[in-house]
Amino acid sequence: MQKRSTRIIVLKFLVVFILMITSFFVLQHNASWYQQPVGEVMSVKNLSSQSLQDQYGNNIKQHDERVKVKILNTEKKNEIISFKNTYDDAMAITQPLHQHDQIFLSKSEKSWGLKDFKRDTFWIPILILVIGVLIITTGKAGVMMTTSLFLNVILFIFTIYLNLITKDANIFWLFILFSLVASAITLMFVMGIKNRLTWTVLLTVITSTILAMSIGLLVFSLTKGKGLHFELMSFITQLPQPMFLSMTLVGVLGAVMDEATDMIATLFSVEREHPDIGLKDLLITGRHVGQEIFGALSNTLFLIFMAEQIPMAILYLRNGNNWGFTYTMNLSLGMIQTLISAIGIVLTVPAGIFWVWILHKWQQKKAGIQS
Template sequence: MGKYKRILPWVILVFISLLSVIVLRHNATMYNTPIGEVTYVQTSKTGRSSDQFGNNVKTTTQRVTVKLLNTTHKGQVLTIVNTYDSAMAINQPVKPHNQIFLSRADDATWQFKTLKRDAVWVPVMIFVLGILIISMGRAGRLTVLSLGINILLFIVTVTLDLVTDNGNIFWLFMIFSVIAAALTLGLVMGFKNRQMWVIFLTVLTATALALLISEIVFTVTKQNGLHFELMSYITQLPKPLFMAMTLVGVLGAVMDEATDMIATLFSVQKERPDMTIREIIATGRHVGQEIFGALSNTLFLIFMAEQIPMAILYLRNGNNWGFTYMMNMSLGMIQTLISAIGIVLTVPAGIIWVLIVRKWQRRKEALS
């Protein structure tokens, strides 16, 4: 009986994932954008093209037969032309049974926009979250709940930015960061857990100091070398948007380190209640030093991974490293450096808050 009880959640998860595939393959009527299913593809022409920098790509033209699945044209069969190259940077090939989004160039011409992918990524997301919930139990459920709340908070924050004047986004995301950090730590660790509040205060302190130092440096240097105008798709004041992006990045890095360090300090104090202040400081520094190097390199590698496509594109089109760095990497590198400052500051901030709470707790015990 126990064996079947352990298998049942996995069976339910697989069933829900497969059911979501079926539902999402037949949800075209929920969209206002025209959606069609590819019924036949014929490759009508192939060729090669090159540019002055020696970049060569193979081009392919497809004649695609599509059956419309929604709108007032539902059931109509039409033929569109899809052209793509081997790089697939802008356009992509289509295959029979693909569902695609369409647009109308005029009354007689339809165009392929992009693939409809919800029937793939939503079931995968359900399966991954299901594994988390089943394998981690209550902690997994609370983690998924905190993730959902943070997504909702993010949507609300962006919506508030859209309906307010330019320049408020940094302050909106500051409020978002405080609430998100409190809810994430509280749901996972418990709101009555003293360790949770020490981590929360450490995160706020280190993040605020890192941003304050960066703002002082920007002011002293008069932002020389900073090209906020190079940020992609800017629709409002660039600096507040850059600082908001940096705030969220620093928050994540600091929370990661603070959780590990504070948890270790609390665990060591529980084993050795008679630890001196010097020993607590030494332990905190040692833990911080162990985490700092790996976490800083992880942030740098994540940043570099994001920049690889555009960096290669710029370099292959005749641009030098200096121009490529300025156009694509300079602001991201600054964000990484600010995050690294936050990681360093987490160690003294965490130690100070641990000592403050320790002193407060001992005074409370002495009075009681």
């Protein structure tokens, strides 16, 4: 029996490996799927290198290379073009090209140039590997989790699309609806629609998220937004405040759902072992569980925020700006998002205990009526 189980697992991994290899070769030759020009680098010749220094004393080496590219699609298919590619050692914006790289091309009035790299050849096989390993190791739970993730991605794209096609749409209200539906989809697929745990977690997530966002909005209103530089948000094409609130809402939702799932699952286990548990004992248990989760989760949120901001913070500091200006320009809004998420994490404990207790009493009353 054990050998048969091992063979099945090996066979599943073999299927995942075959799918990875197949997708790699298919995507290597899928240039016809794209409307924009795609090319393959035939050869690269280094032309020159020079050292540059900006006004702040930052030194960097810049390189020029001559690239020959074969166009793989459009009416210019199989045509060989040549252009100069310039990159620097930092490779933050510009990057070197190598033979057999597939790239998207752009054409100005006189010449061709590099627009972006074609990366589907690599990231889709990696995605297949990740999903395959997840499903093999977790079974049905992995299938349901992957399905909910796929649905949430579609829902997210649809929400953005609604914002784009709706005139004068308030993106914050659209993301409120997105958060409600995404939370329900995730919990129902992962825990089951008829599971009492699902509805308890969902009620807790909604309650603590609403409270955290309400506290944030109340503080913004009382302080009249002083110190909040929404205009510093990058690539904003509409009102920045609703956009910031939408970003914050999604961040709070993720943090709260993580904590609520762990805490309420623990409280349900305690409830099953001690059906006659009182409110005081439930409060003590919930508080202990919340204390264990709160510290780690809050620090995780802070570290994620800091990791995201490190490149820009270093860029500001290396260009002669002090810490105060760097914080104001680059870190302040993210820190506020982290604080609101932390408030949501704290409120999840009493909200979770409240809903566990309410549903526990309702279950007892229902059992008493039936008996």
